[in-house]
Amino acid sequence: MTTTVAKAIEGDEGTDSPYALSHLDALESEAVHIFREVAGEFERPVILFSGGKDSIVMLHLALKAFAPAAVPFSLLHVDTGHNFPEVLEYRDRTVAKHGLRLHVASVQEYIDRGVLKERPDGTRNPLQTLPLTEKIQAEKFDAVFGGGRRDEEKARAKERVFSLRDEFSQWDPRRQRPELWNLYNGRHAPGEHVRVFPLSNWTELDVWQYIAREGIELPEIYFAHEREVFQRAGMWLTAGEWGGPKDGERTEKRQVRYRTVGDMSCTGAVDSDATTLEAVITEIAASRLTERGATRADDKMSEAAMEDRKREGYF
């Protein structure tokens, strides 16, 4: 008997019924329901896995949803070629530990073949869309789990849990299906696919609290550590072969951590002393900056940067 069960039987004088779930339990249960719906209704689902905290939480939820059986999905990583080495190491270790199958769509390979051209600003984030969508078509994935959350960005606040993409992987916000009760509609024509966002209703803080509650291991770059960084467009970027620092940019050693994991050329570090999960949670709860505002250069390109990339098929 667990404490929650005892509480339920004894009754509770509090404001909530004893049968009310804590917010993390409610979010977890909803996400698991979404994973199981996809397993029940689709032929070839795949989980987008970057080694970032959201995709790590997605994988954790999928493991719980189907335990003691294996996760009935493979993983897909869009490798920009500018990844943090710690994250790639984490990715490969996780895939091996759970006996999963990993697909990789490589931006570098597209650049080497001359299909994609390096941008003058060096960021590869917008270049991910083509390798991603071509991999989805080539592997005939019909459901693609993404770790996107509606609290991240105002275009994402409009996103459905089940989001239909046409044969060009495009998102049309005007033609979204209403989502009623928990009756998700995954119907799609051959060539189309559905992007599925089990963490839609989670916030950055929920993700961190859940990581703490479940004791989930993360790549070290999420915790404060000393790192060689330099400043560009108001952000601390990690120096490296990907193209920084350039003339006039000076590196320095700073105590930093990352709030998001992405392409090194556009993912900034934040000054931080938070070396534990508890310290990270306290820091985020007090922060006056959103996760993306603090650490993503590409979202600042225009007022509709995220919407425009999403329309093209970005995750």
Add this chain to the structure above:
Amino acid sequence: MSSITEPIEPLSVEQLSETTLLRFATAGSVDDGKSTLVGRLLHDSKSILTDQLEAVQRASASRGQDAPDLALLTDGLRAEREQGITIDVAYRYFATPRRRFILADTPGHVQYTRNMVTGASTAELTVILVDARNGVVEQTRRHAAIAALLRVPHVVLAVNKMDLVDYREPVFAAIAEEFTAYATELGVPDVTAIPISALAGDNVVEPSATMDWYGGPTFLEHLETVPVAHDLSHCHARLPVQYVIRPQTAEHPDYRGYAGQIAAGSFRVGESVTVLPSGRATKIAGIDLLGRPVDIAWTTQSVTVLLEDDIDISRGDLIVPSKDAPPTTQDIEATVCHVADAPLTVGHRVLLKHGTRTVKAIVKDIPSRLTLDDLSLHPHPGQLVANDIGRVKIRAAEPLPVDSYADSRRTGSFILIDPNDGTTLTAGMVGESFASPEPVRDETEDDGWDF
């Protein structure tokens, strides 16, 4: 809005850990002050952060506006900003030390019925705003009717713009009384009226200094304390089977678990259960709550149930207590809201998704269309177009274990899907439309006898 960049106290880790979640929806009308109320809630709960506000300030300045346009915070799409309209439901998130909130922010413009139905379908509370100067208007009654149709457990009437009626109690009292009477007649179980000024901040987060005649909670206090789950003793327990878990490994050679999210009520180990539609009976041998064995599990928990007998069960089946099984039927009568642009017509062949089961179905009859303004029934409309609410008779290709929506929002609801292109056509609620203080009588069967 005042004090937009003033920092507030961060929450402690303990405060954040065991809060509950409330899903609520706003019923939007144009110019009722909804964006201001949403803006104030988001702002005062620290959900508008500096970089978001700076982005709004930049965008507003580049348009030549003097003050930041807070609508830019919530209008997330290019087309919305260009046209100054809100296209679709957006979901927003904020938290207080006591509770987490998911707000379905529904636009008040065209297509409001389907948007409000979408928002209200997952909401435990609906906020209906009225302008204190105008009182209960047609739109207010329409919002109350949709909340009643969707059986949202709690309704808040926020009487806004009290500052424009000199904060006078009689103005509020008259509106509250008129609305409560109307909502109660529709069967809304719980109505709370709160006088507010979203612009000035009265009774939104802080108690009003100018309305000392009001002794109730502020809007946020009410959101924080309203009960979020119900007494399960009156609920019929229901578990739609989503997926069969069979590891077939050396460690678990015989494990066969039926995974699903409990739609209503609770289940206990040892309980006698029946599987529908087959009607086979067995007992619950074990319940796994995401890897942890438990003795009891209840509504909205995602679980895996193990049964004593090896019987044939697959996705789409419904596990229920043997002593409390719903009837199975192929003929469903329901109130529906049509959410697609193409009309729903008699003879329409559709797919019906109920719980985890999707079956073929045909629209046999559309006996009436409801006029939300005065709740009158328009007989035999022939079709339902976008945003119409009507009564529909549907014949399903297989028997379905449906509950009345009044008894169970999860197992009494369904959607209709276009089999050709997959469009979600219609939201359906089985059984009577509105809760009624008196039993609803079918006039065609009234032969004058009084038993």
